Amino acid sequence: MKALLITALVAVFFVVAMAFGARNDQVxxxxxxxxxxxxxxxxxxxxxxxxxxxISWLITMALMLGQRFKLGRITARNQQLEKRIAELESNDTNA
Structure with a gap:
């Protein structure tokens, strides 16, 4: 929904710019x-x-891609830590 709203806003700005330009035929x-x-x-x-x-879209996509990679690394590290906690808890209950 957010992407649709942003796209509509960009389209409105583009139409306004074109309407302004159409009224100014000078070279x-x-x-x-x-x-x-x-x-x-x-x-x-x-x-x-x-x-x-x-340019704005490319910068935004680059930032979003970086965030996705960071999220993937953090998720993998979180899974490793949860696995280690589970192992430690199972060792603790066996002792």
Whole structure:
């Protein structure tokens, strides 16, 4: 449900950005590292929004993947410790 809400929110922002861009038909000049280009404002807005979304998504996925690996290691260590506790308890009852 949370993912659906976030996706809907992103879609709304994208539509608002496109509506804003559609009302501004002017051409802008972008100077970047090695070149220079003239682009329409809606195209620049859409590309900027999309690239920001993709970068944010990649960072989030990397962080989530790290957390899953950490959770897996902690779960394995927890199982080892529970097994050792069970062995110690069985040795304690036998003594």
């Amino acid at each position: 802008i000049t972008l100077n970047y590292f090695i070149a220079r280009g003239e682009f329409s404002l809606p195209m620049v807005l859409a590309a900027t929004f999309f690239s920001g979304f993709v």
